[in-house]
Amino acid sequence: MDVEYKRKDTIPSLFLSQVKKHAKRVALREKNFGIWDEISWSGYYQKVNHLALGCLSLGMEKGDRVAILSENRQEWLYSDLAAQSIGGISVGIYPTNPPFQVKYILEHSGANLCIVEDQEQTDKVLEIKNELRDLKKIIVVDPKGLRNYKDPMLMVFDDLLELGKEMDQKTPGLLIGHIAEIQENDVATMVYTSGTTGPPKGVMWTHKSILAVMDDIVTMLPLTERDEVVSYLPLSHGAERYFSLYAAIMAGYTVSFSESITTIQEALAEISPTFFFAVPRIWEKMYSQIHAKVKDSVALKRYFFELSVKIGQRLTQRIINQEEISLGSKILYGLAYILCLRAIRDKLGLLRARTCLSAAAPISPEILKFFHSIGIVIRQGYGMTETGGFNFLQRKSDFKPGSVGKALPATEKSKIADDGELLVKGKCLFLKYFKDPDATAKMLQGGWAHTGDVAKVDEEGDLFIVDRKKDLIITSGGKNIAPSEIENDLKRSLFISEAVIIGDNRKFLSALIQINFDNVSKWAMENRISFTNYKSLAVNPEVYKLIQNEVKQVNSRFSRVENVRKFRIFDKELDEDDNEVTATQKVKRAIIENKFKYLIDDIYTE
Known part of the structure; x- marks a missing residue:
């Protein structure tokens, strides 16, 4: 990119200035078939440029929403920056969301384009596309398995890049003009809340607000161009977006993507990041x-x-x-x-x-x-x-x-x-x-x-x-109790992976506990206790005694009124697919208390 760009008051303009400064340095790494592929800052810009112009060729206009439904990968970042670079608004969707949740965000946001990762995500959108009046195109990053799909809404990501490349050759520098029109108070992205208290809300972040926070983070941590970060938490989550995209642009450091979420530990060992969130x-x-x-x-x-x-x-x-x-x-x-x-x-x-x-x-x-x-x-x-x-x-x-x-x-x-x-x-x-x-x-x-x-x-x-x-517990005796402190102490146990404290308007505190399947199963084998799956362990009396001992140890560290008097073990592992936890594994307390009411009733009517 042979252009001098001095503005830094929007995310795309800051990106341009960093591309100029770090052109040949490594911006991104992604592991494919066991090999780390590297993308320079100039290569990063080329992808964003062609994708943005490709979106323009499809008729995208300023203010249009571009949804991204994918695991963490380079194309996520290209899509986010491309949308913002032509005045659009990016909208992240968790790839673990089932079709009805995908439909809600696509419909509520009025997304015109939806960039999906693969066949699995494509199928989700195709299932609901007839109910989405604003959606015009579904762009597929990895078209493997889609050879026989004939829907006219589908388009391959690389084909869109090619459209943008052709436009760039005809009108060099076109994207720079679009970036110049973006103002700091324009909306850059919408981050949907996790929906722990109701339907997800679209939180609108401006370029100005994002850059103000990022300046604080980069300065206070601090982060520099010498840092290395591994991207692994969902990019739909605002915090991961900050460190994989916005802070990376501001500081100029390198972001690496593992082959999949299951190989994150391997990626950490190989990259050995200097900053880890x-x-x-x-x-x-x-x-x-x-x-x-x-x-x-x-x-x-x-x-x-x-x-x-x-x-x-x-x-x-x-x-x-x-x-x-x-x-x-x-x-x-x-x-x-x-x-x-x-x-x-x-x-x-x-x-x-x-x-x-x-x-x-x-x-x-x-x-x-x-x-x-x-x-x-x-x-x-x-x-x-x-x-x-x-x-x-x-x-x-x-x-x-x-x-x-x-x-x-x-x-x-x-x-x-x-x-x-x-x-x-x-x-x-x-x-x-x-x-x-x-x-x-x-x-x-x-x-x-x-x-x-x-x-x-x-x-x-x-x-x-x-x-x-809203989570503070007031017992029937009038005592105010913060459940998270007790829950976090319970989760220090090797045998407990999740705990939900119950007790609002009750005579005593109780807990719903999810056992750590890996550690409890090892313990069971060592003690010659037979089991077949999680549920068979959860209902086993010996496992109950094991957890009871862990609860007693935690109780010893709290006052009597904060003691867990009784508990029950979940008969299943809490799952995002079942709407029981968020993508970042935060428990949806109200849903849990309603869904497992039978366990709570059993505790308090015993």
Whole structure:
């Protein structure tokens, strides 16, 4: 691209400036058939350019919506940037969504084009296309298996690129003119909420709000062109989009895609990213995997692991207490790191990770302390889709488990309302909900975004999220309880993968628990307990006793009123396909309580 472009106030204009600066450097990597293919920044631009012009050739206009229904891959990013570059609005759809949920978003957004990954996603859209009056074309990235599909709405992604290439040859520089027309207050993308409290809402982010938040993130973490990131969480989720696309453009670092979600651990090991973002469920799984492997190792390895972690935990506690660390403690930890802890980081694929981040839900402080003890410092952040994704972030020097840190500059003001709810305002806020003025007015009462999260601030100005306002439990005795703290402690168990605390207007707390199938099945085999599947373990009396012991241990760490008196084990694993959890594995509490009412009734009528 031989063009000088100095504007940086929209995402496409910032992209152009980075292409000029980093033309030959590697922007993207994708693994295909076991080999990492690399795309330079200039190659990245060429794909976006041709795709954008291809969309123009199909009649796309400014303000039109382009839906993207795909797993993480380079074409996702090309599609997002191409749509924005001609003034369109990108709309991500989770590839795990069933047809009825895909229909809702395509219909609600009024998407004109839908870019789908493969045959599976194509079939979803073809099943509902006759009910979608705005949809004009379905663009298929991987047409394998579609040879006999004759629907005129279908078009192959590479054919669309070819159309754009022809247009580019006829009118060189055409895309630059379109990018010049985009203004910072134009809508760049719509991010649909996960729908935990009702139908998903289309949250409209402008170029200005995205870049304000990204400037904060890139500066505060910080992120630079030397960083490496692996893209693996769904790109429909705002946080992953930030780190795979927007922050990557702003900082100029390299983003890598694994062959599939099932090979993410292999990709981490091969790439060894310098920055790693994960939702709490990922960190919990890593924590569980480490302890499960140690449990199965020989006695000497277990001894060295426990000793090394103990040394690390002592050091971590001194850091939390802001105590001076002696030279002897540093040397002792250095030995523990060399002999044991370094190998654990390497196995996780996080040996080079200088910055790690957890956000999107609360995480157990004990899990944060554990990772810190082995040399992986996880900083916590907080935000919600409506407030731009990130509003608070722990500073590098402030390791305070449970805190999400202090406000970022784009979150210009924040306060705690009389009922404990966190309110924020600033350049970070979304524009509005698409087609929903009433919900917009409710969210932005008085110009403040009402987060729905109960929070508190300590004497040093660090924010702590207590729980979702609607999830707080008030027992029949009038005691206010935040269930997430108890749930997170339960999930530290090797044998528990999910927990839902029940107790609103009840005499005592109870829990619905999902066992960790892998670890419980190993335990069952070791104890000669026969089983065939998850359900056969869930109903086994010996498994109940196992979980009962885990619950007792957690109860010992809480006050009596916060103790789980009774529990039941889910007879199935919670599944996104069954609308029980979100794509980032957050439990849909209201749906769970309704769907498994028979278990709750059994607890309280016993």
